[in-house]
Amino acid sequence: MSNENALWSHVEAKKDSFCALADRVWDTPELLYKEHQSAAAHREMLEAEGFRVTAGVAGIETAVMGEAGQGGPVIAILGEYDALPGLSQQAGVDYHAPVTDGGSGHGCGHNLLGAGALLAATAVKGWLEANGVPGRVRYYGCPAEEGGAAKTFMVRDGVFDDVDAALSWHPMSFNGIIPPLTLAVAMVDFHFKGRTSHAAVSPHLGRSALDAVELMNVGVNYLREHVPQDSRIHYAVTDSGGIAPNIVQERATVRYSVRSLKRKDMQSLVERVTNVAKGAALMTDTSVEVDFISAMSEMLDNPPLYKLLQRHMEAVGPAQFDAADLEYASRMQGTLTEADIEAAYLAAGLDPRDTPICDFVVPYETRGVPMLGSTDLGDISWTVPFAQLAGATYAIGTPGHTWQITAQGKAPAAHKAMVQVSKALAGAAADLLSKPALLAEARADFTDRTGKTPYQSPLTPDARPRAA
16 A cells, blocks of 8 residues: 555645644535535535536536546535524533524534535545546535435446446444445435315315325335334424414325435335325315435445445544543533443444543444435445445434534534544545456446446436425
């Protein structure tokens, strides 16, 4: 791994400005497709570092791409920077203290994800220039991972068609690879339309859209008994039709999130949920409009890339935490339950250790109890050979999408872990650019898998990116 020392030096030389970028994005949390300040911060950094920049990728205002190098293969490093609603939180404390009541916050660490990925791409750019190696590195700033499925739309638009391999990472409790096991998901709104009326004087003239929503929810609850065991169905009533009980509600909307291990099973389940909605409309003499919001595929494995990332993560090693880092992580663990911490170790396939924050790299073959979520990286993995790393940026056991994640998002420990992962990503990308056999192995595995099961976009033809 002769590339490593030079790449690590590039990362070390640039790390302070990229930690500042991560903090800047943390300070301006923005939701899906509204990440204008965050995207601008990444674009400005790309321009300052001399990348060739493309804004508004795939027609998405908050998507950005920077490229460096000439000829050769194209290696992409993917970043994100969207936040989550309701997770506003002061940094560096161990108690719940929103900066803005009801405001947004980086409760999934995407401020670190984007900055760390861009730091890795910048290091590869410097290495390409110093060594005259043919090849290109691209940084993709991808918005709206949290429910907006921007990468799925970008894939559909052909943004990654000429990419040879792609890498990314995510803040987690542990260092190592992120096992390629996720759920395919679709998000669908069901808009019911009825007829308003006076609920006491002329109830027989009304047709309640809210009744239709409630009946749909009952029907889906019965459906849950008859779905594959790894399927998930969640819902939220986004419009209940008003607050007056003496008016028959003429409109109501419920949003469903439907997940399965395989894209085809998810799509089949969406059809069944849709049939329940049609039945609810029939029972209530209302109408229903099915509004397909977004969808994501499950992750496709690529062992050659995962093993490559593992080797580089082991070579880099974990972040070196000091006493202050350990003390803060211990205080954060004090806000968690024993079940939270136990679940993290179970998911990683590890026995509990006497450390509040991960100071080791999880061995490659270690597998735990899968905690299945969904990500639009799944559609990347069906389009180009892809793998991702985990970096231990927060106290072991901290659940995702919580104020505790937001609180730790600017901590020195988080910065240290981000830098280490950037080194590993940069090293793996440089190997793919300079060692054709490695890239060929990854592409052969990808071709074999997609040859057996060709990719089909989970999006409907009329689906378009939309803000929350």
